[in-house]
Amino acid sequence: MESSHIILPPDDDEEEQRRREEEDEDPWARSVLPPAAPELPFSASCVRISRDSYPNLRALRNASSVSLADAAYVKISEGDFGYVLDDVPHLADYLPDAPTYPNPLQDHPAYSTVRQYFVNEDDNVPQKVVVQKNSRRGIHFRCAGPRQRVYFGSDEVKACIVTCGGLCPGLNTVIRELVCGLSHMYNVNKIYGIQNGYKGFYSSNYLTLTPKSVNDIHKRGGTILGTSRGGHDTKKIVDNIQDRGINQVYIIGGDGTQKGAYEICKEIRKRGLKVSVAGIPKTIDNDIAIIDKSFGFDTAVEEAQRAINSAHVEACSAENGIGLVKLMGRYSGFIAMYATLASRDVDCCLIPESPFYMDGEGGLLQYIEKRLKESKHMVIVVAEGAGQDLIAKSLATSEQQDASGNKLLLDIGLWLTHKIKDYFKIKKMEMTIKYIDPTYMIRAIPSNASDNVYCTLLSHSAIHGAMAGYSCTVGIVNGRHAYIPFYRVTSTRNKVKITDRMWARLLSSTNQPSFLSPKDIDEAKETDDRMANRPPLPTGISHHHAASSFDQTASSSSSTNGET
Numbered sequence: 001m002e003s004s005h006i007i008l009p010p011d012d013d014e015e016e017q018r019r020r021e022e023e024d025e026d027p028w029a030r031s032v033l034p035p036a037a038p039e040l041p042f043s044a045s046c047v048r049i050s051r052d053s054y055p056n057l058r059a060l061r062n063a064s065s066v067s068l069a070d071a072a073y074v075k076i077s078e079g080d081f082g083y084v085l086d087d088v089p090h091l092a093d094y095l096p097d098a099p100t101y102p103n104p105l106q107d108h109p110a111y112s113t114v115r116q117y118f119v120n121e122d123d124n125v126p127q128k129v130v131v132q133k134n135s136r137r138g139i140h141f142r143c144a145g146p147r148q149r150v151y152f153g154s155d156e157v158k159a160c161i162v163t164c165g166g167l168c169p170g171l172n173t174v175i176r177e178l179v180c181g182l183s184h185m186y187n188v189n190k191i192y193g194i195q196n197g198y199k200g201f202y203s204s205n206y207l208t209l210t211p212k213s214v215n216d217i218h219k220r221g222g223t224i225l226g227t228s229r230g231g232h233d234t235k236k237i238v239d240n241i242q243d244r245g246i247n248q249v250y251i252i253g254g255d256g257t258q259k260g261a262y263e264i265c266k267e268i269r270k271r272g273l274k275v276s277v278a279g280i281p282k283t284i285d286n287d288i289a290i291i292d293k294s295f296g297f298d299t300a301v302e303e304a305q306r307a308i309n310s311a312h313v314e315a316c317s318a319e320n321g322i323g324l325v326k327l328m329g330r331y332s333g334f335i336a337m338y339a340t341l342a343s344r345d346v347d348c349c350l351i352p353e354s355p356f357y358m359d360g361e362g363g364l365l366q367y368i369e370k371r372l373k374e375s376k377h378m379v380i381v382v383a384e385g386a387g388q389d390l391i392a393k394s395l396a397t398s399e400q401q402d403a404s405g406n407k408l409l410l411d412i413g414l415w416l417t418h419k420i421k422d423y424f425k426i427k428k429m430e431m432t433i434k435y436i437d438p439t440y441m442i443r444a445i446p447s448n449a450s451d452n453v454y455c456t457l458l459s460h461s462a463i464h465g466a467m468a469g470y471s472c473t474v475g476i477v478n479g480r481h482a483y484i485p486f487y488r489v490t491s492t493r494n495k496v497k498i499t500d501r502m503w504a505r506l507l508s509s510t511n512q513p514s515f516l517s518p519k520d521i522d523e524a525k526e527t528d529d530r531m532a533n534r535p536p537l538p539t540g541i542s543h544h545h546a547a548s549s550f551d552q553t554a555s556s557s558s559s560t561n562g563e564t
């Protein structure tokens with residue numbers, strides 16, 4: 001079987017070159033062909049693609065969301081039948097002589113009895129599991145897990161852990177499991193906690209973490225390390241990593257955090273440091289691409305039931321009672337959709353992905369009136385990011401951002417409450433509306449039992465990957481733990497597909513109108529098609545490989561978006 005490790009050609013456009021020089025980009029990443037990755041799945045060779053062999057690089061780069069700077073770090077291997085391995089960076093890519101050691105787990109009393117404990121070097125996880133007879137095999141990610149040989153001696157490891165972005169159930173469990181896993185599996189005893197997010201690298205003292213000091217923290221919500229938005233200064237962060245001799249960096253956070261982790265990873269490589277960077281994706285919104293589901297999501301959906309139940313009780317106990325619950329979900333309505341499907345008391349669910357309108361035939365207000373006349377009560381669940389265009393139109397406010405550059409949302413729950421009250425006042429129809437906003441209560445709780453186990457597995461994947469010299473994000477793809485390139489999880493956002501069966505199931509369970517015009521439906525389908533046909537990477541290797549393997553982006557079966 002033939003395989004090639006692709007590195008992209010330098011772009012000889014003068015303007016681009018000037019920009020790169022000005023930005024002081026890693027010259028190595030573009031000009032030097034790295035040695036073959038140490039664990040390519042089959043006999044592999046490195047192939048430099050010349051500009052001639054792919055004249056359309058710029059077009060392909062523009063069509064995909066991967067910048068040329070990112071492309072220089074992309075590691076692609078191709079095999080038979082359209083097989084593509086989207087591999088992750090490794091220390092040996094730029095430190096070919098780094099020594100390796102036998103994995104201490106082989107002498108560990110608990111793990112040494114496991115048959116086939118170490119991951120086979122050929123094991124990869126397919127992004128697409130539903131296939132047809134003639135399907136190409138498509139994109140694969142490296143299987144997570146312990147490797148036979150590691151790139152760090154136990155005494156040599158100096159690890160640090162940081163949590164960034166908003167809270168999410170399970171953060172403390174991940175911290176605990178990283179500390180205990182490093183200590184118990186790999187005998188590491190130098191583990192530090194960075195306080196208050198990225199800025200803590202350069203503005204706070206590091207905390208010493210031990211299995212004893214983190215023993216009970218999984219029972220608490222929040223993060224014992226503190227978190228923050230903003231404050232990502234790549235150079236200052238890497239200066240500190242270098243000055244303090246840190247060689248494993250565990251970064252827990254959402255899409256913004258993973259982008260930051262990627263910047264750190266690139267700067268580390270640019271400086272030639274022997275440091276692994278492991279990203280553990282965190283987001284209550286479940287909006288991180290590629291992975292099946294983020295930790296804390298199940299806990300959030302479960303906790304949301306309490307708010308929906310209260311809204312239902314309030315609504316049922318009043319004449320024409322409406323219970324309105326706002327749930328988190330800035331750009332993605334997964335919590336609202338799953339909480340609604342789980343509850344069965346909800347009459348209407350509004351999410352950012354599905355536009356709706358208030359007035360006139362088929363509008364939300366008319367539907368509410370109909371529902372109240374039919375059953376005298378109603379429960380509405382709204383994701384915080386839904387209907388933002390409607391509020392912006394009616395309030396004419398200027399757009400504001402948080403310290404990380406995320407758009408600050410207007411309160412859709414409050415706005416809907418006023419609109420609904422005004423409507424029934426004009427109609428002279430008596431009604432009561434109770435607005436419940438449990439958002440911060442939901443994300444501040446500790447994770448439930450299944451999320452706790454999930455956090456353990458993610459932490460262990462991260463540890464095994466870092467010890468083996470990889471730098472990547474960890475996550476479950478089609479139920480299997482995998483190492484995913486940073487750029488993959490940050491270049492798109494996981495969203496509810498309103499053209500999928502899951503959203504149809506929701507509409508059928510609540511019996512709400514879709515509020516979509518034929519134009520909206522066409523647009524949604526077009527977006528899906530566009531996603532499906534977008535080339536996977538600026539590989540420029542072969543169009544048919546690229547196009548066919550990427551058609552799974554739209555249809556990849558994630559457990560929260562997947563079709564059954």
Ligand SMILES: Nc1ncnc2c1ncn2[C@@H]1O[C@H](COP(=O)(O)OP(=O)(O)O)[C@@H](O)[C@H]1O
Pocket residue numbers: 164165166197198199228229230231232253254255256257258259260261263282283403404406
């Ligand atoms: N494009 C980016 N490059 C580098 N750092 C980023 C980027 N976007 C966000 N960050 C940093 O990541 C951290 C968390 O980002 P934020 O968007 O607040 O939360 P989340 O990671 O949960 O999405 C912040 O410290 C922010 O400065």
Ligand SMILES: O=P(O)(O)OC[C@H]1O[C@](O)(COP(=O)(O)O)[C@@H](O)[C@@H]1O
Pocket residue numbers: 165166167254255256282283284285328329330384402443
């Ligand atoms: O008020 P904060 O702390 O900025 O957080 C609000 C945001 O955090 C979230 O829960 C999650 O956002 P992140 O995953 O980006 O941290 C969003 O749903 C919400 O809009």
Ligand SMILES: [Mg+2]
Pocket residue numbers: 165254255256283
């Ligand atoms: Mg985010």
